[in-house]
Amino acid sequence: MGRMLEEAVRYARAQDLLHPGMHVLVACSGGPDSLALLDMLLQFRRRFRLVLTAAHFEHGIRGASSAEDARFVAAFCRERKVPCFIGHGDVPAVAKAQGKSVELAARELRYAFLWQTLERCGADVLATAHHADDQAETVLMRILRGTGLDGLAAMKPREGKKIRPLLFARREDILGYCQERGLTPRHDATNDIPDCTRNLLRLKVLPYLRQSCNPEVARALCQLAELARVDCDYLEQQLEESWPYLTREEDGRCSIVLIAFQRRHPALQRRALRRLYTGMAGMGRDLGFSHVEELRLLALSGQATGKTMELPGGIEAHFTYDRLILRPALPKREPQESASAVPVIVPGRIDYGEAVLEAELLEALPAGDGSRGFYLDAGVLRGAPLVLRHRQPGDFIELPTGRKKLKEVLIDDKVPREMRAGLLLLATGHEILWVVGRRRTSHYPVTDQTKRILYFQIKEKGNKK
Template sequence: MLSNFKNHISARFPFMENKKLFLAVSGGLDSMVLLHLFQQLEYKIAVLHCNFQLRGLESFGDQDFIRNYCEENNISIFTTQFDTEAFAKDYKLSIQIAARELRYSWFYELLETHNFDYILTAHHADDNLETFIINLSRGTGLDGLVGIPEENDKIIRPLLPFSREEILKYAEENNIEWREDSSNASNKYLRNKIRHDLVPVLKEINPNFLKAFQKTQSYLQESNEMAEDASIMIYQQVAKEAGEEIHFNLNQLKKLPNYKPYLYQWLNEFGFLAWNDIYDLVDGQSGKQIFSAEFRLLKNRDTLILSPIAEIPEKEEFEINESDQEVNFPLKLSLCNVSHITIDSNKVIFVDAEKIQYPLILRKWQEGDSFQPFGMNGKSKKISKLFKDEKLSLIEKENSWLLCSNDQIVWVVGIRQDERFKIEDTSNKILKIELQE
């Protein structure tokens, strides 16, 4: 196995040579073999060990075992302890997810603070098979079937091509000691049930099942890469990025024979789960929307608009005093006195400074708000009607601000000025207010 492993590292990860590597070592069979293999290859390594405190004294026994091994072999080691159960309870996570989040957060912290290059874990071919079956049982797309990636950012899994059987054989041949995790014998967890009950049956049906599975998974990976390439090409035709928003042209989208897989590919990373509702949104009513934890998808006429969910400011109103020359939150505005009007733009207004009263108030619009649009000779108009005429989306309406003086609207910011504050022949002081990008 050592020879095969060395060839695999040279072929797949030549960039690791002369790099500083962290090895995640639990003390179990797989990670101890990984550690032994890298000792033979003489890479620059250090060991990371997490004590999740889930098995009482056994967890601390693992920690002592790893620390003693590293001391005997002159290997640097970093250890930490987590109250995993408390963390899982506080954040309403399963124990497995909690342990994963704690582990990888700590890993990345050490990468940065100690200037190491990569973290190596001991996931192997049987782990990959178990993950495949778990994802398959829960319902998944191609991403869930291609398995555990060999390389993911700074995480590298060099044992993925090797089976648990090969790893055990190598350990026995090299007299490698390891610690048995008692929880691995329990069928309490889904992965263990698959490992103990299902996988042996599959291998009994076909002794070469694992190799056949690896071949199938390589085909799935190729198909996934082809789908990603097609997704990028179609995205360029259908989507337009506008700041933090992405606008999907529904007329273009519906020309595709089957647009659903493309929507899944584009939106999956944003945490959406209600896929049937998203597909129905394409032909749904304008104004309907679907939410994930941090994003929303809005149907706006012939467009789907993806946007982050805006944080609502703690204050709903913001004061602008006469001495203020600029405002940086919630909008960026500049204010200055000028001698004459220079430009005409929705981003800039010129008002009679003697007509306004300080402090000016910057606030969100409310139902029932009305103003006298510039150029309409004093006729009143509801803000909601202005938004409709301007064909603003729901998101644009929510992000609209009003600049007010003594309860009168001076400016629907970036859209329309109020007639009552316009410059006249008798105006002595001109105030320029500009919305900065």
């Protein structure tokens, strides 16, 4: 066995990439990297008892040359009795129609085909031929665009059902392997044109850095990626252990407990915010540094209660007294005038929005009132008229400890700011008798001297119970 194959076996075992009896779908473009990968796996087939299938996506970018690539891969596989799936697409047309770069459209269409093929043939993993020089290009590209520790980790040997068995190998070693094995891979001429960021880095920037700064720049960048990957794994492990203490699950929605969040290291705080967002937005969506940091500083400020913040993907962050909640952003509505005060007729029934208030006079206390019932001495009727309404400036309520502004009561009760304007109030003038479902006045109590009791019940419209 040659040196390259020995290294490939060691790497596959060290990274736990191949298992006995595994069905591997190999993405093969026909170029040197993917052809070498398919050839190596064919040599591993007996040792690992592998089942191999190949897949090639003909993207239509290079016309007749693209079609010839597909025929070449099909013939290569046929000679070696490897099942091969060929997919076709018009990448330039899709890129134009969707307003995307050709590179992005090609990647999306290619991977859509590969994952569909994996499901179709029942393979366990998808093997791609990314190598060490690809890794160096990826790390450098992410540094230039702006990235964090996860971005520096770049490509991993295994990500879900995707494996990269050649991530240890340099491009020159792969070309040498092809020559030793007598392989005649196809050449994609578009890779020789510095018309996109990756090609520019590979053809211009990295050669310059090798010549002027560090002959081993690719190795250094790959080493950086490996160190970042291990550190990321450790931070994820720490976050996983902290997650049950950092969060609460209610009504199928996860929220961050602010007091627990504030005690964590900033590295875990940022990671927790990103995980919360990904859980809401879906895998493949991440939150940028500026949004993460703005959220984090708000959470640490102690003054975030009631604030909301718009995030990408139609999501908004909302702070309550003790939680950070992510939720779908509510559609913006034109401001509407709040419902005016409605006089309360005793006895009688009053409709107010989706609520119904029933009022009656009793000779004795009701059997039970609960949070949706309220009673007081009917002597209140000798004062200002009773009304059902929402909050107004100057509102107050009489409590056993004395008179208190309604605003202060709602703050003490930790009622979220966005809910306060919608609270239903039974009032006489600016005196609040009942914050429906919450607080009741201590004024006008029912005593032995009470002759008649004024009793209220609040119901949802359409509910007669």
